[in-house]
Amino acid sequence: MKKIKHHLTDALLMGYAAGSLPEAFNLVVATHISMCDTCRAALAGFDAVGGEVMLDADPVDMAENALAAAMARITDTPRPERVSAKPAGGVFPAPLRGYVNGDLDCVKWRKIGGGVSQMVLKTQDGASVRLLRIPAGTAVPDHGHRGTELTLVLQGAFVDATDRFAAGDIEVANEDLNHTPVAEQGMDCICLAATDAPLQFKGLLPRLAQRFIGI
Amino acid sequence: MLIEMHAPPKADAVTAMPVYKRTGKTGIRTTGANRVMAEATTKRMAWVTQVAAVRDGRDKAAFAELFAYFAPRVKSFLMKSGASPDLAEECAQEVMVTLWNKAHLFDPSKASVSTWIYTIARNRRIDLLRKQKRPEPEDLPWGPEAEPEQADAMGLQQETEQLGQALAALPAEQRKLIERAYFGELSHSEIAAETGLPLGTIKSRIRLALERLRHTMK
Numbered sequence: 001m002k003k004i005k006h007h008l009t010d011a012l013l014m015g016y017a018a019g020s021l022p023e024a025f026n027l028v029v030a031t032h033i034s035m036c037d038t039c040r041a042a043l044a045g046f047d048a049v050g051g052e053v054m055l056d057a058d059p060v061d062m063a064e065n066a067l068a069a070a071m072a073r074i075t076d077t078p079r080p081e082r083v084s085a086k087p088a089g090g091v092f093p094a095p096l097r098g099y100v101n102g103d104l105d106c107v108k109w110r111k112i113g114g115g116v117s118q119m120v121l122k123t124q125d126g127a128s129v130r131l132l133r134i135p136a137g138t139a140v141p142d143h144g145h146r147g148t149e150l151t152l153v154l155q156g157a158f159v160d161a162t163d164r165f166a167a168g169d170i171e172v173a174n175e176d177l178n179h180t181p182v183a184e185q186g187m188d189c190i191c192l193a194a195t196d197a198p199l200q201f202k203g204l205l206p207r208l209a210q211r212f213i214g215i
Numbered sequence: 216m217l218i219e220m221h222a223p224p225k226a227d228a229v230t231a232m233p234v235y236k237r238t239g240k241t242g243i244r245t246t247g248a249n250r251v252m253a254e255a256t257t258k259r260m261a262w263v264t265q266v267a268a269v270r271d272g273r274d275k276a277a278f279a280e281l282f283a284y285f286a287p288r289v290k291s292f293l294m295k296s297g298a299s300p301d302l303a304e305e306c307a308q309e310v311m312v313t314l315w316n317k318a319h320l321f322d323p324s325k326a327s328v329s330t331w332i333y334t335i336a337r338n339r340r341i342d343l344l345r346k347q348k349r350p351e352p353e354d355l356p357w358g359p360e361a362e363p364e365q366a367d368a369m370g371l372q373q374e375t376e377q378l379g380q381a382l383a384a385l386p387a388e389q390r391k392l393i394e395r396a397y398f399g400e401l402s403h404s405e406i407a408a409e410t411g412l413p414l415g416t417i418k419s420r421i422r423l424a425l426e427r428l429r430h431t432m433k
Contacts, residue, residue, distance in 0.1 A: 009407065010414050010418070011403055011404075011406040011407035012403065014396055014406050014412075014414075015396075015401075015402075015403040015406055017337075017397075018337070018396050018397045018398075018399060018401075018406075019337040019338070019340060019341050019349070019399060020396070020399045020400075020401065020402060020403065020406075021403055022403075023347050023348075023349075023350075025403065026349055026350050027350045030349075030350040030351055030352045031350070031352075033352040034352045034353040040352065043352075044325065044326065044330075045378075045417070045418070046417075047326070047330050047333065047334055048326070048327065048330045048375050048378055049378065049382065049393065049397065049417055050330070050333045050334070050337060050397045051326075051327060051329035051330035051331075051332070051333035051334075051375070052329065052375070052378060052379040052382050053292070053333075053382070053393060053394055053397040053398075054288055054289065054291075054292040054329065054332070054333045054336065054397075055288060055329050055379065056379075056382075056383070056394075057288055057291035057292045057295060058291055059287030059288050059290075059291055060287050060290045060291040060294060060300075060303070061287060062286050062287055062290060062304060062307065062308075063304055066282075066286060066304065066307075066308055067279060067282050067283075067286075069308055070282065070286075070308040070311050070312050071275065071278075073308070073309075073312045074312055074315050074316070075316065093352070093353050094352075094353030095350035095351060095352065095353065096350075098350065099350070123347075124345070124346075124347050125345070125347070147404070148403065148404065148407075174407075196403075196404075
């Protein structure tokens with residue numbers, strides 16, 4: 001893996017550690033951390049804060065028979081296994097494979113115009129998440145954001161006014177950013193993008209199209 | 216040196232463990248002003264030994280000790296996160312059962328027992344209160360699991376203790392904000408907009424732990 005330059009924000013790490021992010025954001029965060037040791041280590045720190053908050057909570061008495069009840073539920077039979085790492089040659093980290101039911105070759109793409117394709121992944125809680133395939137050299141229409149948009153690059157790279165984003169990089173955009181991401185030449189750019197509010201496109205046509213494609 | 220996994224989880228067995236001295240900025244010192252810290256770290260290492268006893272010996276006495284300490288705190292945490300007392304009771308029991316079943320996944324060089332139990336409780340809370348699964352990062356592609364070094368485990372436990380003490384020493388308002396965030400009362404955008412959250416303090420305290428983790432992940 002090449003060096004990752006764009007990381008998760010503290011607010012996202014804390015939100016993920018606290019368990020308060022919508023499912024769509026959780027998926028993007030878990031997928032990025034699968035690719036990024038820096039954020040994996042940072043998350044361990046934010047998890048540790050949660051542990052200390054829990055230790056500090058005034059204990060509440062358990063029911064009298066609680067220990068016996070727990071012991072009765074203990075099984076020494078098959079234990080849950082770890083979330084396995086992606087197989088050699090795979091593109092999607094494990095958490096994403098769980099939502100696609102496989103790797104990149106299992107994605108059911110739907111064209112949404114301008115050569116761009118997407119697959120919406122099923123999640124709860126208002127925010128939405130989709131895979132995007134942007135052909136090499138193609139631009140995604142200029143758009144702004146009302147809420148927060150997370151864009152994680154899984155393959156290829158895109159460039160916008162702020163910087164270049166390659167595999168493993170995540171762009172965290174809010175209402176301050178209007179941008180026109182362009183996929184680099186050479187390879188289709190595959191991204192995992194989540195938003196907690198509809199994007200705002202500048203042109204009339206994309207706005208009309210938006211009604212039909214559900215971005 | 217490897218952690219003694221078959222030792223009975225007695226406090227005196229833990230205090231008898233060798234003390235590791237190191238140099239450099241992550242050095243562990245157990246003398247003078249740091250005695251309180253040393254005692255608190257010893258308590259954390261006792262939890263580690265108890266989890267190891269559950270893992271290797273199916274040790275019910277060690278489990279009972281962990282249960283007595285952690286279950287009431289898990290229950291309290293869940294109630295503050297919005298669970299009813301009955302649900303919190305049920306869920307705290309499940310969390311402790313998960314500790315038993317997943318004891319083989321605990322790595323004391325990467326987390327304190329308190330951190331690990333917190334993550335189990337948090338995930339259970341998401342399951343129960345929000346009825347959804349939580350995507351988890353995939354595990355690192357390590358080779359055959361190496362037994363963590365005793366010194367790494369000690370260092371991590373000590374740094375977590377330092378983090379806990381730094382949080383306890385924060386002004387009440389800042390501490391309250393952190394608690395609200397972890398009880399699930401603040402949304403992502405509220406966390407991002409909240410200037411009163413002492414992220415600098417948290418990050419300066421967890422930096423050593425982070426460096427250690429990054430080192431072990433290389």
